[in-house]
Amino acid sequence: MAAHISLLDPGRLFGLRYIAMKDVTCPDSPLADLCRQRGLKLTGQRRTIAFVLSDSDDHPDVEELYRRAVAVDPRISIATVYRTVRLFEENGILQRRDFGGGRARYEVADGEHSDHYHLIDASTGKVIEFENAELNALLDSIVREKGYDLVTTRLSIVGRRKAGGED
Amino acid sequence: MAAHISLLDPGRLFGLRYIAMKDVTCPDSPLADLCRQRGLKLTGQRRTIAFVLSDSDDHPDVEELYRRAVAVDPRISIATVYRTVRLFEENGILQRRDFGGGRARYEVADGEHSDHYHLIDASTGKVIEFENAELNALLDSIVREKGYDLVTTRLSIVGRRKAGGED
DNA sequence: CGTATTAATGAGAAGGATTATCAATTGCAA
DNA sequence: TTGCAATTGATAATCCTTCTCATTAATACG
Ligand SMILES: [Mn+2]
Ligand SMILES: [Mn+2]
Ligand SMILES: [Zn+2]
Ligand SMILES: [Zn+2]
Numbered sequence: 190m191a192a193h194i195s196l197l198d199p200g201r202l203f204g205l206r207y208i209a210m211k212d213v214t215c216p217d218s219p220l221a222d223l224c225r226q227r228g229l230k231l232t233g234q235r236r237t238i239a240f241v242l243s244d245s246d247d248h249p250d251v252e253e254l255y256r257r258a259v260a261v262d263p264r265i266s267i268a269t270v271y272r273t274v275r276l277f278e279e280n281g282i283l284q285r286r287d288f289g290g291g292r293a294r295y296e297v298a299d300g301e302h303s304d305h306y307h308l309i310d311a312s313t314g315k316v317i318e319f320e321n322a323e324l325n326a327l328l329d330s331i332v333r334e335k336g337y338d339l340v341t342t343r344l345s346i347v348g349r350r351k352a353g354g355e356d
Numbered sequence: 357m358a359a360h361i362s363l364l365d366p367g368r369l370f371g372l373r374y375i376a377m378k379d380v381t382c383p384d385s386p387l388a389d390l391c392r393q394r395g396l397k398l399t400g401q402r403r404t405i406a407f408v409l410s411d412s413d414d415h416p417d418v419e420e421l422y423r424r425a426v427a428v429d430p431r432i433s434i435a436t437v438y439r440t441v442r443l444f445e446e447n448g449i450l451q452r453r454d455f456g457g458g459r460a461r462y463e464v465a466d467g468e469h470s471d472h473y474h475l476i477d478a479s480t481g482k483v484i485e486f487e488n489a490e491l492n493a494l495l496d497s498i499v500r501e502k503g504y505d506l507v508t509t510r511l512s513i514v515g516r517r518k519a520g521g522e523d
Numbered sequence: 524c525g526t527a528t529t530a531a532t533g534a535g536a537a538g539g540a541t542t543a544t545c546a547a548t549t550g551c552a553a
Numbered sequence: 554t555t556g557c558a559a560t561t562g563a564t565a566a567t568c569c570t571t572c573t574c575a576t577t578a579a580t581a582c583g
Contacts, residue, residue: 347508435571460570
């Protein structure tokens with residue numbers, strides 16, 4: 190039916206505009222590659238969400254991810270964002286966080302950035318990440334001493350900026 | 357209308373059964389006293405919930421509290437359990453915990469039992485409480501070093517029982 | 524003690540976050 | 554290119570929690 194069309198240069202046929210709206214989404218990203226490596230089907234929506242996540246260095250919730258994804262490719266629904274975020278978490282690509290407030294938040298499960306904790310500013314809600322080897326060791330020893338292997342540490346500290354403390 | 361009846365001994369009038377179902381709920385409890393101390397109206401339902409909480413040493417969710425409360429006094433609704441649990445938390449009588457699973461869990465905000473942490477058995481869901489002064493100090497110093505005062509520490513560790521580890 | 528006032532309750536509707544359903548679409552292996 | 558299983562979009566359903574509002578009950582005051 191459209192066999193003869195595919196032999197032509199799409200850019201010269203009906204003009205770039207139509208082709209662009211139909212096929213171009215966003216470039217591949219480190220997370221898109223991870224997606225392939227895990228044998229997950231790389232759909233346009235997943236490529237977009239992977240792109241948005243690779244581009245984020247904060248802790249967005251699903252609504253926020255949806256906003257960012259729609260800005261890249263409007264052909265996406267929030268249901269797919271929920272599904273993708275769950276899929277990525279089950280495959281170790283994303284980490285789910287709970288900072289209170291009732292919505293899950295996500296960040297890339299980066300290798301070296303992996304074992305970090307979160308301090309939350311009580312007034313602004315700003316999230317400050319930190320690593321601490323001593324804390325890692327102490328938690329591990331506490332758990333081991335009770336006859337357990339540490340599986341997951343869920344820690345978030347709420348703090349209030351000190352009066353005289355300029356950062 | 358019932359004025360002359362109230363002058364009689366209720367236990368001798370219609371028999372204990374009727375009077376008991378109408379008026380007797382449960383004895384006062386340490387938490388019921390706290391309720392009074394804070395100037396909160398001490399309703400029958402609140403006395404019952406306070407009694408159930410004073411009698412618990414675990415981390416029940418609202419459904420579980422409702423079950424325990426109904427066993428003491430059937431004249432209670434789950435809406436009231438939700439309301440009371442929130443009221444008690446706002447007044448520092450209860451602490452809300454989040455062990456994952458989507459439902460809030462509660463425990464009495466006991467003075468000396470206050471600064472403890474939770475280790476959750478990954479297989480059974482069993483909650484193991486522990487205190488650790490070194491952990492207290494380390495968390496405090498981490499937060500202070502970043503220019504903050506520690507407000508709340510939300511920590512729960514998920515662990516798996518070690519293979520050769522008999523408790 | 525009886526009454527008035529005001530807050531609390533019960534039942535169920537509403538809300539917010541997340542998951543499930545299902546017909547239509549699409550990635551991808553052959 | 555085709556075929557098919559997996560994915561998607563739209564929206565209903567679910568789960569936990571809060572809200573609404575008419576009824577009931579606790580407390581202060583006489
Ligand atoms: Mn939570
Ligand atoms: Mn609803
Ligand atoms: Zn982080
Ligand atoms: Zn506890």
